[in-house]
Each structure stands twice: as structure tokens, then as C-alpha cells.
Amino acid sequence: MMHFTLLGLVLAGSVVAKNVTYNVVTLDPTVNRMCVSIDDAVYLLSKSRASPLLYTGQGPMGSSYKYCVVDHENRVSESEEFSRPGTIKGNSTMNEIYKRTQTVHDIPKLPTLWKYNYQDSLNPLLHPDGHIATIHFQSTKNAAVALHSNVTEDVKVLGNLTFISHNDVQFIKEAQIKLSGRSSRMWAKQSYNIKVKGKKEDLYGLKKFKLRAEPNDPTYMREKLYYDILRKSASVPARGTSWVRVIMDNTPIGLFLMADQLDKHWLKAAFNGDNDDSTTGVLYMGNYVLQNSTAKKQYTSDLSYLGDDPLSYGVNDAYLLKAKSSDKENKDFTRLAEFTKQIADSKGLSAKAWKNIMDVDVFLINMAIEFLQGHMDGYQNNQNNYYVYDHNGKWTWLSNDVDYVMGNSIGNQTKLWTGDYTQFGDMSKRPLMKAILAVPEFRTAYEQCITRLVNQLYNLDILGPRIDAHQAMLSEDVAWDHSLPKMINEVSNPGLEGIEKIQDYVSKLTKMDAEIDVKDYHERLHSPNLTFEQAINGVTGHSTLYGLKQWITNKAENIKQSLHIS
Known part of the structure; x- marks a missing residue:
């Protein structure tokens, strides 16, 4: 253990020219002082005004350096067990993480197999490859205790949020956090929903996002890989994701997958680019019905036609209305009822007619990736975890919550493991899947989609x-x-x-x-x-x-x- 007096820190800092700024993030909010040891000379760092987790200060450029913690007795009580190379580009380090050997990693890119003309204007600073950001949520009351005291309650905690990336710090003055999910509340490690409440505030364009705990996936990366394939290889609309470390007040919570929430702000950016005058359509979510439901009618979210009454589609939350159209004309389940009727009446419908109803190519790609990834909890196998979005009068498919994939399941995986797409899960029972594949042109396109994915990506x-x-x-x-x-x-x-x-x-x-x-x-x-x-x-x-x-x-x-x- 290193022990330097604070006097030694100050003197070392006064002898040599201060020509490099050092920046380090601690994941322990109880730390009050930090320093940097440069070629065994120690320089005090100051707590940044941008975040209480970020320490910054100046010192010379040496051959190597490491960060240290200064205790209440003004002594260096702890240091990193490795040295960082002194080859610093420019006049400042990145926002480095204490006890993490590397800040940015080189991540090989995925090949682009399709390119669609969605005018995605989502900020590239939000989910960069090769970096893990840090989120610090601070509240006037202990958020960790308030949220977790009773997980069956829908507790919402207000506070502020700091997002620290390798090269930027964003501060959100008004934010709200609450527990996420239904069955996921049974886990010891919870997932969370965060909402930016300030009217003029956002996080790189986002107003809402999820923090996914991934408690059932010991690789931590299945869901991330799934969404990356959708966004980067298939180029279809899908959530952006990246890993983040999460701290609540003075409590480190853990490593999470940060995922965009699909609200009207996201839809506008993902589909309409920089067009501020554009409108957004209605968004529905297939939500499935829990087996232990006490509702008299056990409707499910397989896109079966339930009649013309829009209220039938909201029974027992089988479907959720996630966003009304921006013109407020579509504010209930009427459009969903119309869509399911089109599916039910689609026998003999031509490929051209289908393409006027929905973006069939995007749907087929999503289904092919569900098949390849063995999505246990998706549309084909479990009539769950998807959105349908009315984009300019045509439906677009969006995947959701893709954690039970790629061999992560709760049972026998024979129907997920199969290489025969006709035997995958319960796809043959799904009305939309049956209707689309009844068109020979689409069945051929589906098989070609699977073949392209296997030959050019899935290996x-x-x-x-x-x-x-x-x-x-x-x-x-x-x-x-x-x-x-x-x-x-x-x-x-x-x-x-x-x-x-x-x-x-x-x-x-x-x-x-x-x-x-x-x-x-x-x-x-x-x-x-x-x-x-x-x-x-x-x-x-x-x-x-x-x-x-x-x-x-x-x-x-x-x-x-x-x-x-x-």
C-alpha cells in the first residue's frame, strides 16, 4: 500500500510544469480525494464541478502513471495495481475509470447486409462501440432504498442524472427512475426505466431509456449482439444499446445494458431524420397475457382478429398503446383492430397489396433474426415482445426485449435449436407469419434472407x-x-x-x-x-x-x- 503525505502531493505538483490534464472516474461515491502518480511523483486531483465521481488535475507527461485514492488522514491509501502508458494524445486524458486497464476498445465492425432508407438522426455519441459509460443518479432521498423496499409498487424517484462517457459529461437536472418490467421484478438485480423530465433536456436526443440488468445471461452480451445485428447489419429500425455502469446516490448498483425507449421522440429521430415538422404515428406493443391472469377474457397478442371493437385489444393489457399519433387522431386501438382484420382477410392478397399495408421486408428480416437467434420470448415462439408502428399509413415491425436468445432459455430448446424455420417455436400458429408466408414471393424472400444471414454474418x-x-x-x-x-x-x-x-x-x-x-x-x-x-x-x-x-x-x-x- 502506498503512503504519501498530502504535503508531498502539493510539493510534487509545484516542481514540474503542469502540461497534461488527468481525468479519472471513481465508481465509489464515498471517495473524497484522488491523485495521480506520474513516474512515482504524486499530484493531487480535484473533484470536478461536472460530477462528484470525476476527478481532474494537471501534471507532467511521464513514461507511466496510475491513479490513487487519498484517505481522510491525507495519505495515499490505495492505488491501481497497474501502470498506464504515458503516451497521452493531446493535452488531456480521456475520462478514465479507476481500476480499469483500458478506456476505449477497438471493436470489429459488423458487415452491412441491407441498407434501408430510414433517415435515422439518432445521435452517434449515445451508443459508441468500444466504451462503457457511467451513469450517476442522485436524489434528495435514498433512491436505492426507495425503489427496492417494495418491488410490487410502482415507485418513482425524482433526481438528477450525470452521464459520463470517455470524452463527454452530460448533466440532466430533472430525471425520474423507477423499476422496470413484470416478471423481472422477481430478480435480485433489478432493471430500471429512466425518464428525462425537463422539457428542454434530453440525453443526446433521448427522453426515455431502459437499464437492462441481464440477470439470466452470464455472457451479458446476447441482447446487445441481437440489437447490433438489427441496426448495424440489417439496417432496420431497432433500439440502440450500450453498456453502462450505474451508481445511485452513494451506492454502486452494477453493470447494465442501456437501451433506447421507443417513444415519440425516438420514433421521430429514427424514421424522420432532422425533419422537425414531421409527424409520428401510433405505436402498439405486443405484451402477452400472463398465465395467472384473473381476467375473464384471455386474449393474447398474436395479432389475431378480435372484432371491430377497439376495446377488445386492450383487455388485460394483451396489447399496450405505447404512443399516440402526433396529430392525436389515432389514440386508441382502432388502427390495430384494422390491421388484424387485414391479416385475417388477407387470403389471396398479392405481394403488391401487402407492401401497401406494411414494410414486409423489415418484418421478414426481424423474423429471420428471431429464427437464427432462437428467440424464446418473441413473436413466433411466445407471441410477445414486439411493436407495430404506423409509419405514414404503413406498418413497421420493431423487436423488443431480446434477452432470451442465442441458447438462453427456460426449458427444452429443440424447437428453438431447429434449422427448419417451419418448425421454429410456434411460428405456424402466428396469424401474420402464416399470412405473409402464404405469398410465394415472400416465402422465397424469407428463405433468401435466412441464407444471406447465415452465409455473410452468422458464423x-x-x-x-x-x-x-x-x-x-x-x-x-x-x-x-x-x-x-x-x-x-x-x-x-x-x-x-x-x-x-x-x-x-x-x-x-x-x-x-x-x-x-x-x-x-x-x-x-x-x-x-x-x-x-x-x-x-x-x-x-x-x-x-x-x-x-x-x-x-x-x-x-x-x-x-x-x-x-x-
């Missing part, structure tokens, strides 16, 4: 380097996340509690016909032997969880055999 030659780079970037923060105490101890947590809690959890999650393997799911959730490394590169030995690379290799091979792809 370890392409995806492997990106996965490896993400693993290297995440490894230190995954270890940090594992080390933190979780916020929920009394809740029915399927990762830690008995098998009866797992049964309750899965009953709320799915009606899928596949056999549910509760015992295996329970065992692998809290297995001390299932490491980050093994979950990515190895074979897990669990029926409910394949290794990430194992899934990609074997799923692609199954598809090649089924479709006779050479």
Missing part, C-alpha cells in the same frame, strides 16, 4: 472477433458487477431462492409449448462454476443455456442442412 469468422472484443472490454466490469451486493434480498429471486420460486417465475413468463426445465434453469442461474468465460466460449452442460459461440456454430449448421446451403 464465428464474422461474429467471433466482435464477441471476443466485447469479452475483453466487459471482463473487469463483469467481475465488479459480481462483487456488488444486490439490492433485493427479500424478494422471490429465482437466482437464489428455491425451485418453487422458479416455477412461479416461468409461469409468469411464457405459455410456450416447449417443456420447461425448472430444475436446470434454477441450477444454472446460481451455479458458481458457470463463469463469464465458459458461458461465451465453452459448453455449459445445461439444457437451458448453450455457450454463446456454441449456439452460433450449431444453429448455423442446422440451418445449412435444412435449407441445403453449401
Whole structure:
């Protein structure tokens, strides 16, 4: 342990010219003083006005440096166990993270397989590849305690939010945080929804976003990879995502996947570019019906026609109205009722007529990626987790909450693992899927879409380097996340509690016909032997969880055999 007096700090700083600015972010809000050791000479850093987690100060450019913590006795009590190279570009370091060996990583790009003409004006600063940002939410009351005292309540906490990236700091004066999800509230590590409340404030254009805990995915990266394939390779409208470290007041919470919320601000940016005068349409979400629902009518969100009465589509929240049209003409389920009637009456409809109803290409790409990724909780298998958006009178498909994918499931994966798309999940029961594939032109296009994905993307030659780079970037923060105490101890947590809690959890999650393997799911959730490394590169030995690379290799091979792809 290093011990330097504060006097030594000041003297060292006064002898040498201060020609470089050093910036470091601590993930421990209880730290009050930090310094930088440059070639064994120590220089005091000051707490930045931009954030209490950010320390900044000047010193010379040396051959190497490391950051240190100064305790209440004015002594350096702790330091990084590694040295950083002194080759600093420009006059300042990036906003470096204490005890993280690297700030920015080189992430291999995904190939672009399609290019659609959506005028996406979402800010590229929001989700850059190769960097993990830090979010600090501060409130007048203890947000961590207020949110987690009773997870069944819809508690909303107001406060401010600081977003620290490697090269920028954004401060949101008025923000709101609350717990997210339904069945996910049973986990010890919760997910959150954040809303920017200030009328003139946003986070790089976002007004709402999610913090996804990914508690059932030991790789932390399945959902991120899924959305990246949609956005970067398929070029279809989809959430932007990036990893963030989250601190609430003085409590480190952990590593999360930050994901855009699809509201009217996002829709305008994603579909209308910089056109400030553009309008947005109505947005519906397929929300599924929980098995233990007490509602008299058990409607589901498979896009079946339920009659002309718009109220039928909102029964028991089978569908949710997520955004009204900006002109307020479409403010209920009328347009959804019209769409499901078109699906029900579509027999004999031509490809041209279908293309006037919806963006069929975007739908087919989403379905092909659901198939490749083995999406257990999507439209084809579980009639769940999707949006339909009325964009200028035509429907566009948007995927949602894609965590149970790529070999991450709650049961037997035979119907997900298959290479025969006609046997995938319950796709043959889904009205829209059946109607679209009844058109020969679309069935051919669907098979061509799958073939292109398998040949040009879905293999370890392409995806492997990106996965490896993400693993290297995440490894230190995954270890940090594992080390933190979780916020929920009394809740029915399927990762830690008995098998009866797992049964309750899965009953709320799915009606899928596949056999549910509760015992295996329970065992692998809290297995001390299932490491980050093994979950990515190895074979897990669990029926409910394949290794990430194992899934990609074997799923692609199954598809090649089924479709006779050479």
C-alpha cells in the first residue's frame, strides 16, 4: 500500500510544469480525494464541478502513471495495481475509470447486409462501440432504498442524472427512475426505466431509456449482439444499446445494458431524420397475457382478429398503446383492430397489396433474426415482445426485449435449436407469419434472407472477433458487477431462492409449448462454476443455456442442412 503525505502531493505538483490534464472516474461515491502518480511523483486531483465521481488535475507527461485514492488522514491509501502508458494524445486524458486497464476498445465492425432508407438522426455519441459509460443518479432521498423496499409498487424517484462517457459529461437536472418490467421484478438485480423530465433536456436526443440488468445471461452480451445485428447489419429500425455502469446516490448498483425507449421522440429521430415538422404515428406493443391472469377474457397478442371493437385489444393489457399519433387522431386501438382484420382477410392478397399495408421486408428480416437467434420470448415462439408502428399509413415491425436468445432459455430448446424455420417455436400458429408466408414471393424472400444471414454474418469468422472484443472490454466490469451486493434480498429471486420460486417465475413468463426445465434453469442461474468465460466460449452442460459461440456454430449448421446451403 502506498503512503504519501498530502504535503508531498502539493510539493510534487509545484516542481514540474503542469502540461497534461488527468481525468479519472471513481465508481465509489464515498471517495473524497484522488491523485495521480506520474513516474512515482504524486499530484493531487480535484473533484470536478461536472460530477462528484470525476476527478481532474494537471501534471507532467511521464513514461507511466496510475491513479490513487487519498484517505481522510491525507495519505495515499490505495492505488491501481497497474501502470498506464504515458503516451497521452493531446493535452488531456480521456475520462478514465479507476481500476480499469483500458478506456476505449477497438471493436470489429459488423458487415452491412441491407441498407434501408430510414433517415435515422439518432445521435452517434449515445451508443459508441468500444466504451462503457457511467451513469450517476442522485436524489434528495435514498433512491436505492426507495425503489427496492417494495418491488410490487410502482415507485418513482425524482433526481438528477450525470452521464459520463470517455470524452463527454452530460448533466440532466430533472430525471425520474423507477423499476422496470413484470416478471423481472422477481430478480435480485433489478432493471430500471429512466425518464428525462425537463422539457428542454434530453440525453443526446433521448427522453426515455431502459437499464437492462441481464440477470439470466452470464455472457451479458446476447441482447446487445441481437440489437447490433438489427441496426448495424440489417439496417432496420431497432433500439440502440450500450453498456453502462450505474451508481445511485452513494451506492454502486452494477453493470447494465442501456437501451433506447421507443417513444415519440425516438420514433421521430429514427424514421424522420432532422425533419422537425414531421409527424409520428401510433405505436402498439405486443405484451402477452400472463398465465395467472384473473381476467375473464384471455386474449393474447398474436395479432389475431378480435372484432371491430377497439376495446377488445386492450383487455388485460394483451396489447399496450405505447404512443399516440402526433396529430392525436389515432389514440386508441382502432388502427390495430384494422390491421388484424387485414391479416385475417388477407387470403389471396398479392405481394403488391401487402407492401401497401406494411414494410414486409423489415418484418421478414426481424423474423429471420428471431429464427437464427432462437428467440424464446418473441413473436413466433411466445407471441410477445414486439411493436407495430404506423409509419405514414404503413406498418413497421420493431423487436423488443431480446434477452432470451442465442441458447438462453427456460426449458427444452429443440424447437428453438431447429434449422427448419417451419418448425421454429410456434411460428405456424402466428396469424401474420402464416399470412405473409402464404405469398410465394415472400416465402422465397424469407428463405433468401435466412441464407444471406447465415452465409455473410452468422458464423464465428464474422461474429467471433466482435464477441471476443466485447469479452475483453466487459471482463473487469463483469467481475465488479459480481462483487456488488444486490439490492433485493427479500424478494422471490429465482437466482437464489428455491425451485418453487422458479416455477412461479416461468409461469409468469411464457405459455410456450416447449417443456420447461425448472430444475436446470434454477441450477444454472446460481451455479458458481458457470463463469463469464465458459458461458461465451465453452459448453455449459445445461439444457437451458448453450455457450454463446456454441449456439452460433450449431444453429448455423442446422440451418445449412435444412435449407441445403453449401
